[in-house]
Amino acid sequence: EAGVAQSPRYKIIEKRQSVAFWCNPISGHATLYWYQQILGQGPKLLIQFQNNGVVDDSQLPKDRFSAERLKGVDSTLKIQPAKLEDSAVYLCASSLPGGWYGYTFGSGTRLTVV
Amino acid sequence: AQSVTQLDSQVPVFEEAPVELRCNYSSSVSVYLFWYVQYPNQGLQLLLKYLSGSTLVKGINGFEAEFNKSQTSFHLRKPSVHISDTAEYFCAVSEIASYDKVIFGPGTSLSVSP
Numbered sequence: 001e002a003g004v005a006q007s008p009r010y011k012i013i014e015k016r017q018s019v020a021f022w023c024n025p026i027s028g029h030a031t032l033y034w035y036q037q038i039l040g041q042g043p044k045l046l047i048q049f050q051n052n053g054v055v056d057d058s059q060l061p062k063d064r065f066s067a068e069r070l071k072g073v074d075s076t077l078k079i080q081p082a083k084l085e086d087s088a089v090y091l092c093a094s095s096l097p098g099g100w101y102g103y104t105f106g107s108g109t110r111l112t113v114v
Numbered sequence: 115a116q117s118v119t120q121l122d123s124q125v126p127v128f129e130e131a132p133v134e135l136r137c138n139y140s141s142s143v144s145v146y147l148f149w150y151v152q153y154p155n156q157g158l159q160l161l162l163k164y165l166s167g168s169t170l171v172k173g174i175n176g177f178e179a180e181f182n183k184s185q186t187s188f189h190l191r192k193p194s195v196h197i198s199d200t201a202e203y204f205c206a207v208s209e210i211a212s213y214d215k216v217i218f219g220p221g222t223s224l225s226v227s228p
Contacts, residue, residue: 042221043158045216048215055215093158104160105157107157
C-alpha cells in the first residue's frame with residue numbers, strides 16, 4: 001500500500017513569513033495527526049483529526065498555527081507568521097481508529113526559519 | 115497524564131554486541147506501549163507494540179521488548195546489533211480510551227560501530 005505522503009520535503013523561510021505543509025494519509029485511515037519534532041527531541045502532538053473533525057488541538061499554538069482536513073482525507077498545516085522557534089520537522093501520521101494499531105508516518109517536512 | 119522517560123540519550127555499541135534501550139512510563143490507567151525507529155531524514159517506523167497478553171513482544175529486525183507493569187518499564191533489546199541499526203529509537207505510550215493519543219519519549223540515539 002502507498003505510504004503517508006508529505007510535501008514539501010524541505011522549506012526555508014524568513015521569520016514572519018507564512019508556510020503551508022500538505023499531507024495525504026493512507027487510504028482508509030480515518031485518524032490523522034500532525035507532530036512537531038524539534039532537533040534532538042521526541043515528536044510532540046500538535047493536532048489530531050478523526051475524519052474531518054478535530055479530536056485534540058490542545059498543543060497547537062492557535063495564534064499562529066492552523067490546520068484543516070477537508071473531506072476527511074488530506075490535510076494542510078499552516079504557520080502564519082513563522083518564528084525562529086518553529087524550525088523543526090513536521091511529521092504527519094495516520095492510523096485506523098483504535099489506539100492499538102500504531103501509526104504510519106510520512107517522511108516529514110523540515111522547516112528552517114531564518 | 116501519561117509521560118515517557120528514556121534514560122539514555124545516546125548508546126554507543128560495537129557491531130554484534132547486545133544492546134538494551136531503557137524506557138519507563140508514567141500513567142494512572144492501563145496503556146498500550148510502542149517502540150518506533152527513525153533513520154536519518156526519514157519518518158518514524160513502528161518496531162513493535164504491547165497491547166496485552168504475553169509481556170515479551172517480538173518486533174521487526176530482531177528486536178524485542180519486555181513489559182514490566184510493576185516497574186512501569188518497556189525496555190527494548192537486541193542480542194546482536196548491526197551497523198544498519200544505527201538510528202534514533204523512540205518509546206511511546208497511549209492510554210487506553212484516550213482517543214488514540216500517543217505520547218513519545220525524547221528518544222535514544224543508537225550508534226553501532228564496526
